[in-house]
Amino acid sequence: MRLYGACVNLSSLFLVLCVCVLSGPLVASESTPCSTEDAKGRQTVVGIVFADKNTSGAFDEGDLPLANVRVSNGRAVVLTDAEGRYALPIDGDAEIFVIKPRDYQVPHSKDHLPQFYYLHRPNGSPETQFAGIAPTGPLPASVDFALTPKKEPEEFNVVVFGDPQPRNIEEIDYMMRDVVEELVADGIQETAAFGISLGDIAFDDLNTFAPLNAAIAQIGLPWINVLGNHDCNFDAPHVRRSFETFQRVYGPSYYAFDYGPAHFVVLNTVTWHEGQERRYYRAGLHEDQRAFVANNLAHVPKDTLVIFLMHIPFVDSTPWNEGELEAFYRIIEDRPHTLSFGAHTHSHKHRFLDEMNGWQGQRPHHHIIHGTICGAWWSGPQDGYGIPQTMMGDGTPNGYGILTVQGNAYRHRYKVFRRPGDFQMHIDVPQTPSAGNAERGTVFANIFNASPDADVRMRIGRKGTWLPMERTFQPDPVFLAYRARSDGVAERPWRDPPRPRDCRHLWSARLPEGLPAGTHVIEVQALNPDGQVFRGVRVVRIPQSG
Known part of the structure; x- marks a missing residue:
């Protein structure tokens, strides 16, 4: 078959930041590099990234520190030194996360959600209808990340979901019958590396996160969740707090990871604004996020396939904040191997972006606006099994994607639920x-x-x-x-x-x-x-x- 597409060393920094050296198990003590705070409240978080040989989650006897692993505060990206140590500045609330390297896996929750981050909220989230992040108190002395060695293949498959978007338990039940049962019966966990939901995990009721996660967990794959506009906490006192319920459940709203030969970048393309009468959203990629992408890609070889995952797509959808999409294009368009996925529109299409779309790369950028597993929000008459027919407005039945990556090439297939694979x-x-x-x-x-x-x-x-x-x-x-x-x-x-x-x-x-x-x-x-x-x-x- 044919497929589409055919550092900094931190040792000296630690001498400045800390007056002690790493010795023995990593615990907060006078002999361990410690997170610090200056007189103006600016802080430096430190920690270690290590190969967790005994899967204890703690850096202890037999574990190996990992050098040259990327760690980020959502803007800066640094590499761990020869002893696996890193240091990053933060100012108040922050998210610290490791960028998973190839041939390692991060811990996962019981629902197969990746645990690769630390959310720093000294005072916690304000009280709202949907719980945000609990108070974390002072910055820990060390924020460490455990990775487990696991060989990753040169060729692999990824399951791609557009908007699950259940309003309630009844619609989660539709999804279990229509979606989860098929993937479990097909043994997809034996043929795919992980799965992705491209935002709108919920439909405004964020209490559906937990039962939805439990349902998708039955598929048996690690699962990546992208933030969508319906995954926000609308009664948060400020728009900057609107993502904190999502973050409590799924972690940072943007980050990156390696798998096999490919590099994945999860984006948050939802920006909230305060209007005179209400809050409203537009598509956007704020400057901190663009800086993170640029700083991260500086460590990714140019011949690597980079796959961007987002909810609101680049085109054919919600208007973008002025200049932000073009600024993002300037960061990525010199890379010869890129692919991106969005959802949000409840339709399915392949777009090849060129100069008419503001793209200035030498070759068009392949942007897939993905069909959804809820179709048209579980609408329309029910079939003989009591499941809505839920055809999307462009005539596409609800279904899921299979992305196959082979080196820096790829292929994407679309599978309609409860129909043969050749029904296209x-x-x-x-x-x-x-x-x-x-x-x-x-x-x-x-x-x-x-x-x-x-x-x-x-x-x-x-x-x-x-x-x-x-x-x-x-x-x-x-x-x-x-x-x-x-x-x-x-x-x-x-x-x-x-x-x-x-x-x-x-x-x-x-x-x-x-x-x-x-x-x-x-x-x-x-x-x-x-x-x-x-x-x-x-x-x-x-x-x-x-």
Whole structure:
């Protein structure tokens, strides 16, 4: 198959910061480097990163300090010295985290959530409806990070979820039936390295974090969670406190880690603003976060595949704070191997960003705006198992992605829930003009994961001539008919499907002239640039004219 894409040493710093040296197990004592605070309240946090041979979580006999491991305060990035030590400045509340290197793993909670950080909140979060971070008190004498050696392969798979976004326990139950059961039955934990949820873990009710985590944990994979706009605490007294419930559960809202040959950067693209009457959000990447990305990537070789994970995507969605997206592009666009994922729109599309989008790199940047596991917020009529059909507004069924990384190349697949893996398109031949603006006698193929420059063809009959299909920007006739059926029920016990939207992966072609009335097989085939081939079949009856 083809895939897309084919330091500082801190020893001298410690001599200045501390008057003692590391000796024996790392505990706070007069002989151990200690976190410090100056007369103006500015602090320096110190600690050690080590290989935790006995998995005790503490640096003790037999454990090995790890040199050249990155540690960050959310802006600066430093490397541990030969004795595994680091030092970082902080000013008040802070998040300190280790950037996991290749061939090591961090500890995980019982729900398989990575534990790679220390949240410093001396006074804790203000009291709000959803609990924030408990008071931590003074800065610990040493903030240490335990890593466990674990060999990571050159090729691996990652499970990708767009917005889970349950409103309540009932919708978590939908997800368990529709999503979790399939992945458990398929044994995905044997074939994937970890999973990712691309934000909107919740739908404003942050009490759903815990039962949702417990449900996804049954899949059996370490799980990365990105912050979304619906994961914020709206009654926090200040917008800067709005992320603290998320942070209590999942850790920093942006960070990075290595896995195998690839480098992953988790971004927080949600920024909250105080309006005259209400708070509102826009997309953004504030200066501290951009500085972190730049400082971190300075330690990542240029030939490494770097994968950015976010909720609000770069394009086709929420407006961005002025200048922030372009400033971020300037940091990353000189790297030859980048990929990014967003969600948020409850649609699915591949975008290749170029100068029309403000991107100035030598090659377009591949940005995947991912379909969601909740589809269109668990809307629409229920099926025979009591699960909403929840088709998204562009006609994409709810599903998940599988990202395959091989060296600095990659491939992305989309899997529709409870359908065979080769179910990759809707084919429709409207017989009447009642399906919106669909033209009678035209074949439409909504190919969910097709690239914009996919080669799409159709033929009539198993031995017919292959005819080209043209990419078409309009709503999917299948979705229009689905929405019309729902609207036709006067007393609907379900949430209405979303408004139709133009589909970016829809192709069309006219039926050949002179096609006789009767029953015909229509085959559609699409070839993606990465070598993926999608096939679909539709059997239709062509009525007599007149």
